[in-house]
Amino acid sequence: MRRALTILFLMAASFAAGQTNEAPRFSFPRWGPSIKAGSVYNFTTDIEGGGSFAVNRYFVEAGLARLWRFDRMVSVSAGYGQDDYRFSGLGTDPWNNIDNFRVGLFARWALDEQWVLFAGPSVRSYGEAGTDLDDALVGTFFGGASYRFSDRLTLGPGFMVAGQIEDSTRYFPVLLVNWNLTEKLSLETGGGFAATAGPGLSMVYDFSKHWKFAVTARYEKKRFRLNGTGFAKNGVGEDRNVPIIGNIGYFFYPGGHVSAVIGYDFAGKISAEGADGLKLYENDYDSSLMAGLVTSFRF
Template sequence: MPNSLRMGAALALTALCASVVAQPRQSPGETSVSVGLTGLNQFNTRIVDGGSFNWQDASANVNVTKQFTSAFSAGVSARYNYQNWSWSDPQAFGGQAPWTAISTPALGMNFGYSPSPEWRFGFAPTVEWSGETGTGTGGTATYGAVMSVARTFSKDLTLGVGAGVFRQIDETKVFPYLLVNWNITDKLRLGNSLPAGPAGGAGLELSYALTEQWSIAGGGAYRSYRFRLNENSPVANGIGQNSFVPVFARLSYAIDRTTRIDLYAAATTAGRLSATDSSGTTQYSTNYQTGFAMALSLSKRF
């Protein structure tokens, strides 16, 4: 599962229960470490009510998980995400850029419990601080947890359900999602495309192994995230929000058994931007046309 893909905090957020369930069980005492680096470019995208925007995204993450017993595992994770937005005549926001640079550091934990080889439960609390440059950490926190349960029916099929509950700055968000790990054939697999987290559920992707090293895939998910605006924003100390449905294609190359490069091309559909003032009144809200993005990700397991 492409844990390092980051569509702006939207294809973003550290791997939580979706990856906990999907990973094979380790031997007691073993510790696994994974790191990821990702760069993304959202090309110029038209705003329905006038103007356009583009943004670039860079992120880094590290995850450490230890199998304490045959049934119980626990881990910690850290991530830093940075977005840089550029605007052209944003008439939908009164002709002013509603935000520019957004920083999102995050910390998380994950717990897995398998009372039997067939069943696995996951719980992953996380907290992140998402705000425009200059806001500090006050009033920027998003916190909550993802919970999941999955059952392995055979060596080729694991199914489950999960739910996320998060307080996104000043709004509580609850979402259910499906967990799928289905090896339809030796080469064809249906699984979760993204890690579940504050921005949304795990999504789905269908992947095909071209060779032992090369694979292709296609999938999608729903993403939505909020961030605090600084005092120089046209909506001073307010809240920005970006919601969309990324539909993507992936080309992956396994350098070795623990190192992988993923190239993504994505259409960002059903996009919507909004800015809410500090009293909770929505000052601006507009849709944007389908955009195009590309991302390159490098992930490594130890």
């Protein structure tokens, strides 16, 4: 926890990474490097059938963006994160540290004053420490378009294709939205902590020039390759839940952001499959509290 909070306080990730056509509130250079990082701690929760676990999640990501103007840009990024699971009362732990590596490309391109296109392919690796990188690789693609109906409303269709380790590829629609309900309150498509299974929906309140409050909900499903030491040797682990996250962010200008996050995970389930695909373990777990810090800086 102490290591995570130290890493977290120094760096972390932007909370509203998935905004649609909203103009940035600071100017970008033509080429702009960035750094993101963060850590969130999921407090101990009980597993149905016995045992408990806690998770310390952290990540760091570096990127480089080429901007022609705010609505025409291309960026590349590479990042690393770890989910440090700590089980107790199970006899044999299903898994321990899950490493994830990611490289990605993102493009946002305005066709005119109303239409903007988005595309974001990435390659990711989710695997327990000790697994081969190529055994844990998956590909993901996000694409879509948004239409600016007015100064207050931008909507558009999107879709996401997410590869799954030893499972069928997931296809699901995404609604791109930026709706200014009032001068300070807006409903937005928002990004998640590090690399999640897809964007969520955020209610955002601009308290002042520097302070922003937000609440985000999403569905998360993570599948990862297991190593050859646990009871599901060389199999696949899975952790899925529905987090609802509150965010209090302070924005430095021209390009800094630090936020405190606190939230709750609901409808949690963990499972493990053997190398032959047979289910060896599956149990629900209780709702759990999460808390941490996230931040990002552009240079």
